[in-house]
Amino acid sequence: MRRIRNKKAAFLNGMQDGIPIALGYFAVSFSLGIAARNVGLSPAQGFLASALCNASAGEYALFTLIGANAAYWEVALVTLITNARYFLMSCALSQRFSPSTPFFHRLLIGNYITDEFFGIAVSREGDLKPAYYYGAVAVASPCWAVGTALGIRLGLLLSARVVSALSVALYGMFLAIIIPPAKKELSVACCVLAGFACSWAFGAIPALAAISTGTRTILLTVGISAAAALLFPIREEESHA
Amino acid sequence: MHRNLLYILIAFVTVYAVRVLPLTLIRKPIQSRFVRSFLRYVPYVTLAVMTFPAIVEATAIPAAGIAALAVGIAVALWKGNLLAVSGACCAVVFLIELLVQ
Numbered sequence: 001m002r003r004i005r006n007k008k009a010a011f012l013n014g015m016q017d018g019i020p021i022a023l024g025y026f027a028v029s030f031s032l033g034i035a036a037r038n039v040g041l042s043p044a045q046g047f048l049a050s051a052l053c054n055a056s057a058g059e060y061a062l063f064t065l066i067g068a069n070a071a072y073w074e075v076a077l078v079t080l081i082t083n084a085r086y087f088l089m090s091c092a093l094s095q096r097f098s099p100s101t102p103f104f105h106r107l108l109i110g111n112y113i114t115d116e117f118f119g120i121a122v123s124r125e126g127d128l129k130p131a132y133y134y135g136a137v138a139v140a141s142p143c144w145a146v147g148t149a150l151g152i153r154l155g156l157l158l159s160a161r162v163v164s165a166l167s168v169a170l171y172g173m174f175l176a177i178i179i180p181p182a183k184k185e186l187s188v189a190c191c192v193l194a195g196f197a198c199s200w201a202f203g204a205i206p207a208l209a210a211i212s213t214g215t216r217t218i219l220l221t222v223g224i225s226a227a228a229a230l231l232f233p234i235r236e237e238e239s240h241a
Numbered sequence: 242m243h244r245n246l247l248y249i250l251i252a253f254v255t256v257y258a259v260r261v262l263p264l265t266l267i268r269k270p271i272q273s274r275f276v277r278s279f280l281r282y283v284p285y286v287t288l289a290v291m292t293f294p295a296i297v298e299a300t301a302i303p304a305a306g307i308a309a310l311a312v313g314i315a316v317a318l319w320k321g322n323l324l325a326v327s328g329a330c331c332a333v334v335f336l337i338e339l340l341v342q
Contacts, residue, residue, distance in 0.1 A: 016324070017323050017324075019324055020323050020324050020327035020328070023327070023331070024327070040245075041245060045245050045246065045249065048246075048249055049249045049252070049253075052249065052250075052252075052253040053249070053252050053253050053256050054256075055256055058252065058256055059252070062248065062249070062252045065248070066245060066248050072247065072248070072251055075248055075251045075252055075255075076251050076252075076255045079251070079252045079255040079256055080255055080259060083255070083256045083259050083260075084259065085287065086256070086259050086260045087259050087260075087262075087263060088283055088287070089260075089283070089284070089287070090259075090260050090261070090262070090263035090264045091263040091267060091280060091283075092280045092281075092283045092284060093263075093264060094263050094264050094266075094267040094268070095267070095270060095271060095277070095280055097268075103265075106261070106264045106265050106268075107261060107265065109264070110257070110260045110261030110264045110265070111257060111260065111261065113260045113264075115287070115288070115291060118284065119284060119288050120323065122284045123284065160301065161301070161335065161338055161339070161342075162335075164299075164300050164301040164305070164334060164335075164338055165300075165331045165332075165334045165335035165338070166331060167299040167300065167334075168296055168299055168300060168306065168309045168313075168330045168331055168334050169327045169328075169330065169331050170327075171292045171295065171296035171299065171309070171310075171313065171330065172309065172313045172326045172327035172328070172329065172330030172331065173323050173326065173327045174288040174289075174291065174292045175292060175310075175313040175314055175317045175326055175330070176313075176316075176317050176321055176322065176323045176325075176326035176327065177284075177288055177323070178285050178288050178289055178292075179313075179314055179317035179318055179321070180317060180318075180321035181285065182285070183318055187282070188282070188285050191282050191285045191286045191289065192285055192286075192289040193289075194286070194289075195285070195286045195287075195288075195289025195290045195292075195293075196289055196290075196292070196293040198290070199289070199290040199291075199293055199294065200293060200294050203294055213295075216290070217287060217290050217291060220286065220290045221283055221286045221287045221290060224282070224286045224290075225279050225280075225282040225283045225286050226279055228278070228279075228282040228286070229275050229276075229278035229279040229281075229282060230275070232278070232282075233274055233275065233278045234274070234277060234278045234281055
């Protein structure tokens with residue numbers, strides 16, 4: 001009985017944290033839908049692509065390739081590159097499951113590893129509760145698929161001002177995840193500041209600006225996290241928390 | 242028509258493999274202290290890299306994005322709630338763009 005109540009509480013908690021994700025998803029997927037419309041996708045196809053792939057940059061690349069009549073192997077390769085950061089997130093998330101969590105949860109949750117769901121789930125203390133994850137997915141994931149279909153159907157009907165305001169919802173959420181631990185721990189603060197600075201430098205330095213944002217995310221994540229791991233290795237007692 | 246569906250299916254299979262392979266293959270706690278430390282910092286670095294300068298480029302007016310960043314950090318320092326920080330960022334952008342345009 002108690003376990004059922006805990007699950008319900010975790011699910012509701014996840015739904016609550018899913019609301020800002022849903023808002024951001026709606027804004028981003030709406031503009032993604034406009035891109036899909038331009039290459040001739042139907043609202044149903046856009047819905048399907050978003051419901052299956054759950055990827056912003058990856059889907060944008062997919063739509064561009066459809067528009068270019070690309071070869072199938074090109075779609076596979078570009079999808080692999082634009083989504084490679086999920087590989088890293090999946091590695092990090094693999095360490096957060098309690099050993100007693102049934103295996104099928106890994107298969108299901110894996111499909112919903114996105115920047116946002118990963119961000120809210122990995123920053124929570126203790127073992128990962130699948131119910132919490134599903135709560136956030138239940139609220140935000142439909143918005144992603146519906147937003148894409150609406151973007152295709154309605155095009156530029158939604159006021160540009162509203163889209164612009166909603167488009168920062170996701171970044172606000174990221175800040176809420178990274179800033180509080182940075183306040184508590186010097187190591188995390190260094191990671192965040194280094195991330196900001198290097199990411200800005202990659203965009204500003206002409207020789208590096210040609211690197212796609214997906215690749216930039218991977219290179220900087222690996223480089224800075226490795227440096228942080230050398231400079232601030234975690235203490236043994238922390239590791240089993 | 243069918244070609245589009247096939248494209249979507251290929252993208253789905255690829256991205257699912259990328260996401261689910263580490264999660265299903267790495268099922269035991271990793272022993273190496275370096276790898277554990279590395280994986281602990283991964284989320285913070287990834288999110289920081291994705292937030293800036295993208296937040297400044299997302300809005301119609303860059304100044305609104307900069308203001309959203311400043312307000313977002315301030316609210317997060319004061320009170321870490323996801324909805325509060327996110328809502329504050331949206332409100333600031335909406336107000337600034339309303340005043341400027």
